[in-house]
Amino acid sequence: MKRTGLGLCLLVLVLVLASFSPAVLAQDVHITILNSKGEIQTQLEEIAAYYSSITDGVTVEVIAAPVGQSPFERAVALYASGNAPAILMLDAGDVLLFQDRALALNDEKWVKDAIPNSLDMATAEDGRILAFPVTVEGYGFIYNKAVLNEAVGGEFDPATINTRDALKELFDTIENSGNNAIVIGPEDWSLGAHFFALAYSGQSPDLAEVNAFLEGLKNGTVKLADNAVANGLLDTFDLMKEYNYDRLDPLASTYDRGTQLIGEGEVGVWFQGNWAWPGIADFDTTGGQFGFLPVPISNDPTDLGNTQIPVGVTKYFILDGEQNSPAQQQAAKDFLNWLVYDPEGQRRFVQDASIIPAFSNITIAPNDPLSASIMEYIQEGKTMNFILNLPPDHWANVGASMQKYLSNFIDRAAFFAEVEAYWQGVGK
């Protein structure tokens, strides 16, 4: 009896140990991609399946960072479990946190084809290039052209909206035509990381000066109440609040509701970025004509931000250099090169997944109207900095303060005080 007990124990022990040993015997190379752009999960899976089918012995698998979890957090968990994917899609601001573990990519062919400044956030202090720029994104007021055409009684020209007064007039025109002007999405990430970030990037077209402004916020020398851009931006926000479709209960609105309202032409304007396209497309009943308007911050058309929209590289791929074998690392590099240089790879990446590429050698453009609108702004040079080096909890904290301001829970002075208090506490 005792003997059997011991024997069983041994058997269990052997089984447990066996499950820990790596299955190194397989000859095929299997690589995994962590995707943190939920809206293109299906498209990426299709690309991975296609790539696996055309290569000999390489299989690519895509795993998703769950909605509501930050890519950083997911990546940390995967690293801690010794199971890091070969390719990880991270937010721009998190790339350098992984510099101990990411592969240096300086020798890759695509480095010289990357568009200017797209590698700034991916370059470590020692000069190593650690990440591959996945996509260029931009944001502003998304407009539904059918609604606006109907309002102005003809062809709507987005260039006419270059001041706050022009925006107010547009809102009035839309309301007079029987539609609703705008809906404000109350998500903290949208209000904090995108809307209020306009107050930072609107300070100067030069990123160094924007950083100096943020430094001033940290050490308390910048007073937002005296700042024309911040006040102008909130004046515009007041205007948006006045015409907000959900003004009765502004915080009850949701992102999905926004995609539906703008897609069905229930409202004319919604503040978001080109990542919203797959959602809008699901509801679009007005012919698929959408575009971007800048968020005006004053009544002088020449002020920065009145004709420009923020555009930047928001997502990067890093390649793990620690927990993947050299064969896997090489397969990951090959996969990225295929995306940038193979015509089929380009087509699938850019058009199927609606990605605005950050590489000058790619001449095809995404088919969706929002990305096309962003490309137009880029080609006309009407862009400003998309501020991506904000502290990681900035969106949650400033977003919460914006929500208070949106629901009239606090006034502007209190709002500025909260934002200044947040910045002065950064890093402490």
Place this chain on the structure above:
Amino acid sequence: MLALEKRFIDKLKTYLIFAGPTTLAFLTVIILPFLFGIYLTFTNWDGIAKAYDFVGFSNYVTVFRDDAFWRSFLLTVKYVAYTVVIVNTLGFILAYILTGDQVPGQNLLRTGFFVPNLIGGIILGLVWRFIFSNILVFIGRQLNISFLSYSWLTNPDKVLWTLVIVSVWQYSGYMMIIFIAGLVNIPKDLIEAARIDGANGFQRLRMLILPLMVPSFIVTVFLTIQRGFMVYDVNLALTQGGPFKTSELISMHVYEKAFLAQQYGVGQSQAFFLFLLVAAISVTQVYFSKKLEVEA
């Protein structure tokens, strides 16, 4: 001496055969991470970097100076107080009614009240979110009931109550089962004797049943306190801490500090502090309520 040694080895062998795997699992997944976690509270690790510095007790100083942490902590204490009282009262009332003789369909009702506990917190949160922000608002606007016309989830004064309501709905049935087990075990002859002595229903409840139910209450109060302090899933799915962080309970705050703000050391210090507090509260509660126990 030799015999003693042999006996010890024998004992150890028996122990290892029967409890070895469990001990190993407990050590590796509870004790070691716990100790490593305490170690990390003295560092400024961000969660991923290979190098980090020792910062002494400065993370704990940060915790004590962090207003948001204390606000969140007080909110959690409030939430725990409400849920403990309501869940246990309701659970006991349900159990008392459902162990009576005159209720038809007892088993069906018991199952019905227990079922919410089988639904995961995330799904529960999403379902209730739809109820609070769509169904109740719709009813409120149709019938002109002013306090229902606006979503409770966007009202900083009412949002805590949405969490309390969902938790009560989730846990009352579970506590009810524990109470039913306790009630069924009260010897029938005692109740018979009390009845013959002329005690009416209320007197029997107060003088006999409640004192004999103290062991059940120790368990249920302990469970509700501990779950209340640890709640995260319902908080995440129902309110996401909103509107503007007014419903951010302590677990969510700790989590966001560690993983969102990327201050792992500070988050870990908060978690350790929270552990000490919950342990202290639970032990005190069990110790004092044990004194209330009586022999039948």
